[in-house]
Amino acid sequence: MYYCRNESRKGNGGQIPRRVSIERERVVIQTGAGISNVLDSLLPLPHDTPVLNIGFAGSNQLGKSGIFTVKEVRHYHPNVSFDRPEPVLLLTPAPGLEGAICYTSQDFVHDTKITEPVLFDMELAIIARLYQGQPVTSIKIVSDNLDLEEYTDTVSQ
Numbered sequence: 258m259y260y261c262r263n264e265s266r267k268g269n270g271g272q273i274p275r276r277v278s279i280e281r282e283r284v285v286i287q288t289g290a291g292i293s294n295v296l297d298s299l300l301p302l303p304h305d306t307p308v309l310n311i312g313f314a315g316s317n318q319l320g321k322s323g324i325f326t327v328k329e330v331r332h333y334h335p336n337v338s339f340d341r342p343e344p345v346l347l348l349t350p351a352p353g354l355e356g357a358i359c360y361t362s363q364d365f366v367h368d369t370k371i372t373e374p375v376l377f378d379m380e381l382a383i384i385a386r387l388y389q390g391q392p393v394t395s396i397k398i399v400s401d402n403l404d405l406e407e408y409t410d411t412v413s414q
Contacts, residue, residue, distance in 0.1 A: 286298055286299065290312075290380065292363060292379060292383050294380075295380045295383050296383065299384065299387055300387070304388050304391070306388075307391050307392040307393070308388050308391065308393045308394070309395075309396070310380070310381060310395040311395075311397075311398075312398070313378070313399075314359060314376040314397035315365075315377045315378070315399070315401045315408060316403070317377075317402070317403060318374035318375075320399060321399050321400070321407070321411070322399060323398070323399040324398050325356065325376065326348075326351035326356055326394065326396055327348050327350075327356070327359040327376065327381060327395040328348060329348060329359075330346045330348060330358075330360070330361060330382045330395070331343055331359075331360050332344075332382050333377065350394065351396050354396065357375060357376050357397070359375065359378055359381050359395065359397060360375055360378075361381050361383065362377055362378075365405055366403055367403050367404075367405065368403055369403070376397050381395055400412060
């Protein structure tokens with residue numbers, strides 16, 4: 258099982274450890290924020306294992322510091338219309354947590370026309386696609402309410 262942490266904390270001179278083995282069958286991978294960091298960290302690894310993703314997410318309405326399990330993830334392209342619908346990727350929920358929908362964007366989301374309470378991140382849809390067919394569970398901590406400064410303050414603590 259891979260445990261993917263998508264935060265970007267600086268330590269040890271700004272170096273982020275990519276993998277730290279904690280047990281023979283479990284590996285912690287700190288990918289950093291964003292699709293490019295996720296791909297750099299996960300593409301070289303086998304994709305035949307369950308994944309537990311833990312990371313921050315912004316939200317349009319869910320309260321800061323709330324903890325949610327993601328029940329489905331979708332790509333978020335607010336300025337583009339596609340001929341076919343974007344895929345909805347269903348995830349394995351973590352027990353005991355309220356479920357939420359997460360939208361993955363290439364960029365930080367500052368505002369949205371989506372009115373229902375949802376999460377926004379920059380990694381999860383890519384992780385779910387890489388590990389399609391495997392159980393993928395995601396726990397997201399609300400870092401901000403679509404405010405880059407609030408996000409930066411939260412992750413620097």
